Amino acid sequence: MNTSSEKISSNRSSGSSASKVDSTVYNDIESYPQEKIIANAYNPKDDPNHPVNWPKGKKYSGLIVVSCNSFMGYFSSAVYMPATNDIMIYFNTSLTTINATIALFLLMTALAPLIWAPLSERIGRRWVYIVCMALYTVCTIICGISTKLGLFFVFRLLQGIFVSAGQAVGGGSVSDIFEPQDRGKAMSIYILGTILGPAIAPIAGGYIDQFLGWRWIFYIKTIMGGVLTICSFLFIKETLYHPDAEQLPPPTNTKERLQRLKFNPLGSLELLLQREVLVSCIPMSVAFGWFYFLVTILPSTFGSIYHFSAGSIGLCYLAGGIGNTFGSAVAGILSDKLYAKAVIGNGGVKKSELRFKPVYFGVPFMVVGPIMYGWFLHAGLHWIGPLIANVISCIGIMFTVTITSAYLVDANPSKAASTVAVANFTRSVCGMIFSLTAVQIRQSLGDGWSYTLMALMCLIFHLTLIPIVQKFGQEWREKRQ
DSSP: OOSSOOEEEEOOTTOOOOEEEEOOOOGGGGGOTTSOOOTTOOOGGGOTTSGGGSOHHHHHHHHHHHHHHHHHHHHHHHTTGGGHHHHHHHHTOOHHHHHHHHHHHHHHHHHTHHHHHHHHHHHOSHHHHHHHHHHHHHHHHHHHHOOSHHHHHHHHHHHHHHHTHHHHHHHHHHHHHSOGGGHHHHHHHHHHHHHHHHHHHHHHHHHHHHHTOTHHHHHHHHHHHHHHHHHHHHHOOOOOOOOGGGOOOOOSSHHHHHHHHOOOTTGGGGGGGSHHHHHHHHHHHHHHHHHHHHHHHHHHHHHHHHOOOHHHHHHHHHHHHHHHHHHHHHHHHHHHHHHHHHHHHTTTOOOGGGGGGGGGGTHHHHHHHHHHHHHHHHHTOOTHHHHHHHHHHHHHHHHHHHHHHHHHHHHOGGGHHHHHHHHHHHHHHHHHHHHHSHHHHHHHHHHHHHHHHHHHHHHHHHHHHHHHHHHHHHHHHHHHO
C-alpha cells in the first residue's frame, strides 16, 4: 500500500448507498497483498492462524528444510564434476557430451522455477516441495542404474527440473512467514543452502567417486532425496495463507477445479519488465556467473599450477564454502539491523529500497578478492594465498547476493516466489554461460586478467545499477500501480 490512507467501501444490508470512511494506516498490510484489506481492516498480526504468528520453532524448522531443498539443486549440479572422466569412459562418449549434461542441468534449474513459482502461488507451497523432491529421488536412482547414455541424459535433465522447486518457491515461503524486519536473517538461512551446494558438492563427489565409484554419487543423492521428501512432509507446513473472508467455496465440478489451477508459466518472466527487478538482477547475476566461473575452472587451475591431486583439489572448495557462509550470515544480520535503523531515520515509513543500505560493504571484497586471487595464481605464490583470496571473493559475492535477494522479496511480497524464480533464472543463465566459457576465457586472458575483469565488472555493475534502484525503485512501483 503506497498511500497513507484508503477509502473503504461498506455495503449496508438495508440497501443504503455505500459510504466512504477514512481508515488508519496499517504499515504491515503492504507486506501481505494476498490478504486484501476488507471491511474490518484485516491485519495479519491479529490472526493467530496466519503464518507470521507461528512459533519460532515451527517457522525455522520449516525454513531449514526449505533451505535443504534449495541446497539439493546446486549440490546436484556440481557433485559429479570430479567423476566426469569416469562417466565418459563408462558410456564411451566425449567429455563435451558429459559436460553438456552439467550445463543443461543448470538450464533446467533456470527454466523450471518459472513454472513451480506461479504454480505454488495457485495451489500452495507445501505440495510443490514434497512432490518435486519425491520425483527428483526417482529420477536420481534411474540415473544411478542407467546403462545407456540416452537414458542417463534424459533423467539427468528431469533431475534438474524437479530439484529446482526449492530454489523457486523458497523466497515465497520466506515472505509468507517472516515480517520485513526479520526477512534479512531468514533469507540468509535460505540462501545458505544455495551457496553451500557448489562448495561442498565437488569435495563429496571426488571422494565418493574415488572410493565407491561414480554410481554411488547417485545412490547417495537418492538417499538424501528420500530423507528430504520425508522431512518436507513432516516439517513444511502450508504457508500460502488466505483469511476466512477470502476463502473461495469448494469447486463444484472438475472444470471449475481446473479453471482455478490455470496460470501462465511464462508470467514470471514478465517481472523482468519491472525496471527495479531487472536492474537489481543484473549485478547479482553477473557476480554469480563469475562465481561459477571460479568454481568450474578451479580443478584445472590448481591441477596445472600446484599439481594437486583430485582429493586435494576437492578440499580447495572449502575456501569458497567458508566465504559463502560468512558472507551470507553477516549480510542477514546487518540487513535486518540497518534496515530497522533506516526505517526509523525515514520517519518510520517502510521503503523496500532501504534494504540496499549495507550492500556496499560487500563491494570491496568483490573487487580486492578476485584481483588478489588472479595475480597470486599468475605469480605462482604458495597455494594458501589464492585460497585466502577465494574466501574474500566469496564473502563479497554472497553478501551482495543475499542483500539483493532480500530486497526483491520485500519489493514484491505478493509475488515473492515468482520474483525469486526470475532472479534464479538470471543467475543460472549467467552461471551456465560463464561455466561454458571458463576455459576459453582463461586461455585468452590468463589468470591475472581474467579475475581483474571479474572485479571490474562486479564493481561497475554494482556501483552504477544499485544506486539507480535506490533512487527510482519506489517511484517506478508507484507509477506502475
